[in-house]
Amino acid sequence: MVKSAYIHIPFCKSKCHYCSFVSFNKFELKNDYLKALTKEIDNYYQGEVLNTIYLGGGTPSTFEIPDIERILRRLKFNENTEITIELNPDDVNYDYLRRLFDIGINRLSFGCQTFNDDILKQINRRHNAGQVINAVKLAQDAQFKNISLDFIYGLPNQAPEIFYDDLNIAMKLGIQHISLYGLSIEKGCYFSSHLPKNIPDDDTQADMYLGAVEILTNAGFEHYEISNFSLKGYNSKHNLNYWNNEEYYGFGVSAHGYVNNIRYGNKIILENYIQNPLEHDEEKFVTGQNKLEEEIFLGFRKMSGINIEDIDIKYNIDFLEKYNDVIKKYEGLKLLKKTKGGYAFTLNGILVSNTILAEFID
Numbered sequence: 001m002v003k004s005a006y007i008h009i010p011f012c013k014s015k016c017h018y019c020s021f022v023s024f025n026k027f028e029l030k031n032d033y034l035k036a037l038t039k040e041i042d043n044y045y046q047g048e049v050l051n052t053i054y055l056g057g058g059t060p061s062t063f064e065i066p067d068i069e070r071i072l073r074r075l076k077f078n079e080n081t082e083i084t085i086e087l088n089p090d091d092v093n094y095d096y097l098r099r100l101f102d103i104g105i106n107r108l109s110f111g112c113q114t115f116n117d118d119i120l121k122q123i124n125r126r127h128n129a130g131q132v133i134n135a136v137k138l139a140q141d142a143q144f145k146n147i148s149l150d151f152i153y154g155l156p157n158q159a160p161e162i163f164y165d166d167l168n169i170a171m172k173l174g175i176q177h178i179s180l181y182g183l184s185i186e187k188g189c190y191f192s193s194h195l196p197k198n199i200p201d202d203d204t205q206a207d208m209y210l211g212a213v214e215i216l217t218n219a220g221f222e223h224y225e226i227s228n229f230s231l232k233g234y235n236s237k238h239n240l241n242y243w244n245n246e247e248y249y250g251f252g253v254s255a256h257g258y259v260n261n262i263r264y265g266n267k268i269i270l271e272n273y274i275q276n277p278l279e280h281d282e283e284k285f286v287t288g289q290n291k292l293e294e295e296i297f298l299g300f301r302k303m304s305g306i307n308i309e310d311i312d313i314k315y316n317i318d319f320l321e322k323y324n325d326v327i328k329k330y331e332g333l334k335l336l337k338k339t340k341g342g343y344a345f346t347l348n349g350i351l352v353s354n355t356i357l358a359e360f361i362d
């Protein structure tokens with residue numbers, strides 16, 4: 001049974017220079033979009049009580065409270081449901097945050113990226129560091145007890161010390177969760193055609209990651225997934241659902257979902273989605289070896305790694321026999337380590353995870 005839903009809100013007031021996510025500055029289409037989105041939800045949602053709902057973007061905080069209510073009221077949830085919304089710090093005030101809390105949102109994810117104001121300008125963020133700090137305080141005043149900040153490392157002119165300062169500031173804010181993303185410049189973003197100077201090289205980026213793990217774990221944060229850290233009890237349930245290879249709805253333009261063994265992708269052009277929100281652009285039936293490989297890829301993202309007994313039962317295989325060579329090779333190189341139930345990456349293993357995972361493909 002599907003227990004999670006991702007909902008994509010594809011509007012941004014401006015485009016950050018590094019970003020290739022599907023988002024548009026076409027606010028005149030907001031009402032048409034809401035109509036299409038609610039049509040999609042009403043058509044596909046089967047009425048399950050959901051464990052997690054995630055409003056992501058784009059910038060969901062460009063939506064008014066009644067818009068968000070209009071989406072949420074179509075879904076069933078209860079007091080245990082984790083309901084996350086992504087927010088841009090410059091969009092929020094106390095009243096907005098309090099009203100989000102009152103309609104049932106219980107987890108906030110702010111895009112901070114860095115606290116360095118010069119770098120924020122260079123990457124075309126709309127806010128400065130003070131606005132993030134203020135937004136977190138307002139959220140706490142509004143009773144939010146589960147707040148996450150996103151950071152990017154490897155930004156132009158971001159020496160490791162600048163990044164470590166970011167994390168040390170974050171640690172003083174009383175937040176519960178942090179996501180760290182290495183800058184990746186993909187086709188379509190401004191930086192892909194205007195490559196900035198002074199981007200930390202791959203080795204420096206790797207060192208920044210390892211330095212961050214040390215700072216955050218020393219501060220009492222559990223490193224529970226390659227890019228994610230939280231205080232005890234504050235793992236993102238929504239993301240764990242992905243990494244546990246469970247099914248989920250994906251609603252909205254460009255959203256991906258996984259329902260009844262089918263991974264599907266919605267239309268990526270806003271006007272096309274609005275015209276026909278029920279038609280998927282891609283659908284792939286996932287079974288057998290493909291499903292096993294996805295389970296391995298996703299499971300290894302968790303620092304607890306994969307559970308071999310579960311995999312053996314679920315896929316009717318002897319995992320250790322099937323993958324003996326690759327396990328032994330990388331265990332010998334100290335890139336994989338044995339855990340209570342299976343295997344997990346070591347920190348050095350994470351740095352070469354793509355190479356290791358490629359060897360699990362048939």
Ligand SMILES: C[S@@+](CC[C@H](N)C(=O)[O-])C[C@H]1O[C@@H](n2cnc3c(N)ncnc32)[C@H](O)[C@@H]1O
Pocket residue numbers: 018019020021056057058059060086087088089110111112113150151152181182183184185186
């Ligand atoms: C889908 S975005 C939406 C969040 C929200 N719109 C914001 O920017 O505040 C989620 C996060 O992905 C990360 N991100 C986006 N593009 C990235 C890139 N090219 N490289 C690394 N991280 C990226 C940023 O940390 C961002 O906060």
Ligand code: SF4
Pocket residue numbers: 011012014015016019020021023057058059088111
């Ligand atoms: S990072 Fe967030 S705010 Fe910036 S363009 Fe991407 S989705 Fe929009």
